[in-house]
Amino acid sequence: MWRGWRDVLGRLGFETAALDAKLLAGHVMGMDSLVLATHEQRPVDEAEAMRLAELMQRRMTGESVARIIGEREFYGLAFGLNAATLEPRPDTELLVDLALSALPAGGRLLDLGTGTGCISISILANRSDASALATDINLEALIMARQNAERHGVAWRLDFARGDWFGAVPPGEAPFDLIVSNPPYIVSGVIETLATEVKQFDPKLALDGGPDGLAPYRIIAAEAPRFLRPGGQVLVEIGYDQGQSVAELFGHAGLADIVVHKDLGGLDRVVCAHHLQSQISRP
Ligand SMILES: C[S@@+](CC[C@H](N)C(=O)[O-])C[C@H]1O[C@@H](n2cnc3c(N)ncnc32)[C@H](O)[C@@H]1O
Known part of the structure; x- marks a missing residue:
């Protein structure tokens, strides 16, 4: 799921697109980036997908990943x-x-x-x-x-x-x-x-x-x-x-x-x- 968002951020010129997408996807799914890397195939439910979309919107306005994650x-x-x-x-x-x-x-x-x-x-x-x-x-x-x-x-x-x-x-x-x-x-x-x-x-x-x-x-x-x-x-x-x-x-x-x-x-x-x-x- 995070790869699609990486591409969106990348097209918008975010230099840390891959990292940002991984961190925010991991945050929504309750996994750090290491766990996320070993659970690439884990299905994402609708609530998680919507939550990630919300967080990505915030990232696109320029808010940092750290502030979004808190x-x-x-x-x-x-x-x-x-x-x-x-x-x-x-x-x-x-x-x-x-x-x-x-x-x-x-x-x-x-x-x-x-x-x-x-x-x-x-x-x-x-x-x-x-x-x-x-x-x-x-x-x-x-x-x-x-x-x-x-x-x-x-x-x-x-x-x-x-x-x-x-x-x-x-x-x-x-x-x-x-x-x-x-x-x-x-x-x-x-x-x-x-x-x-x-x-x-x-x-x-x-x-x-x-x-x-x-x-x-x-x-x-x-x-x-x-x-x-x-x-x-x-x-x-x-x-x-x-x-x-x-x-x-x-x-x-x-x-x-x-x-x-x-x-x-x-x-x-x-x-x-x-x-x-x-x-x-x-x-
Ligand atoms: C650059 S931040 C540093 C925060 C933290 N020490 C750090 O290194 O990340 C400066 C801090 O000084 C506080 N500050 C600003 N004016 C102040 C004042 N007149 N008296 C005391 N603290 C003040 C701000 O609220 C802010 O938390």
Whole structure:
């Protein structure tokens, strides 16, 4: 059944037509693509055929397979999605790798703008000694993040708070060993030029970084030193052309040992900065 839909999507120019058709057919039939491959001859009932046709219509409007299925894999874990959450991207896995190295034993981290919770949940799933506070301005995103945390067995080590960046952090919670964030960083005027999957289906709140794409980094840079333990680090994901600007913002805020890390594609992807011990005596 999926082959017919593959051809339809292919004729419409979908580059991932075969994969999309297999994933959506498998979803409707309750099979992953491996099982589907070994059950090619399984008869499809009318209800399944109609359901698949509905899902394919959605795909043809540009909605991603992950949004249609309602979940996306990140760091080897499945994350549920809703209309308020960005789809986790593989690019963000570098931030998790770096955070796992940076977090001290028994460390506590702050995840600003958690969305699905993919960053902090992946970290906690790989570090049974760690705990975290995850924040977002969007309540629906936090509800999804909590569900994901429960699904992956880390909810008891992950607290949630709603609010505007550091304004969400309850009194007495700081300082943290590590701050991580993948904030919205697209230049406002560029959003309309993005692929339909992104501009129409990812929430604007998760994309829009203001007129120059740097607005959240200004806040994170300015506030991070107050919320970090001496020796603590802040790690942020950035757009490919924002490395220098974000490094400068962190430098001006008094953070030190600033490093811009590249992703597997050779593009600037994460900026890391330290709050040094000596900085606590700054006026
Ligand atoms: C680019 S998404 C990242 C989501 C998730 N951390 C990830 O990496 O997939 C940015 C997130 O920041 C949240 N956000 C936007 N403005 C915010 C603000 N002023 N304060 C806190 N969170 C905010 C959005 O709701 C969204 O979940």
